[in-house]
Amino acid sequence: MKLLRCIGGFLLLLFAIVAQPLSAQNHSLGGRVIDEQHRQALAFVNVVVNDGLAGTMTDIDGKYEIVATEPIRKVAFSSIGYETKIVDWQGVEKKLNVALTPVVFELGEVTVDAGENPAHRIIDSLMAYRKANNPNSLDTYKYKIYDQMVCGLADV
Numbered sequence: 001m002k003l004l005r006c007i008g009g010f011l012l013l014l015f016a017i018v019a020q021p022l023s024a025q026n027h028s029l030g031g032r033v034i035d036e037q038h039r040q041a042l043a044f045v046n047v048v049v050n051d052g053l054a055g056t057m058t059d060i061d062g063k064y065e066i067v068a069t070e071p072i073r074k075v076a077f078s079s080i081g082y083e084t085k086i087v088d089w090q091g092v093e094k095k096l097n098v099a100l101t102p103v104v105f106e107l108g109e110v111t112v113d114a115g116e117n118p119a120h121r122i123i124d125s126l127m128a129y130r131k132a133n134n135p136n137s138l139d140t141y142k143y144k145i146y147d148q149m150v151c152g153l154a155d156v
Contacts, residue, residue, distance in 0.1 A: 029096055030066070031090070072091060085101075
């Protein structure tokens with residue numbers, strides 16, 4: 001009986017060791033994303049591989065690392081204010097550094113006209129009805145008040 005348990009335990013251990021390489025192979029890619037003009041690191045750039053099967057974001061230093069279960073064929077880098085860059089990846093190296101090109105926006109002219117401040121309208125209305133709503137000028141009035149008191153004992 002002990003021999004059977006020992007053989008069973010040995011077979012289980014042997015199966016676990018042999019089955020480890022048979023598990024899904026992970027493909028990884030890492031690198032750094034920078035601004036093409038200023039050569040500064042770009043933080044929080046979206047990095048997507050194989051049309052959205054896996055994705056990540058660059059850290060504050062512009063570095064990223066992504067792991068995918070399928071071979072990496074295409075890598076897309078996108079960020080607000082920069083052109084999206086798509087790289088066809090051959091998978092020769094495990095490192096891909098990218099420089100993104102800034103997009104220049106030309107905004108039209110903006111004209112700001114001064115109007116009446118909405119706060120002034122409220123204040124003027126308040127001042128117009130000040131005497132009518134003064135509780136001291138009324139014969140009687142009532143109101144509800146809610147009060148709360150919390151007491152506790154301090155350690156002496």
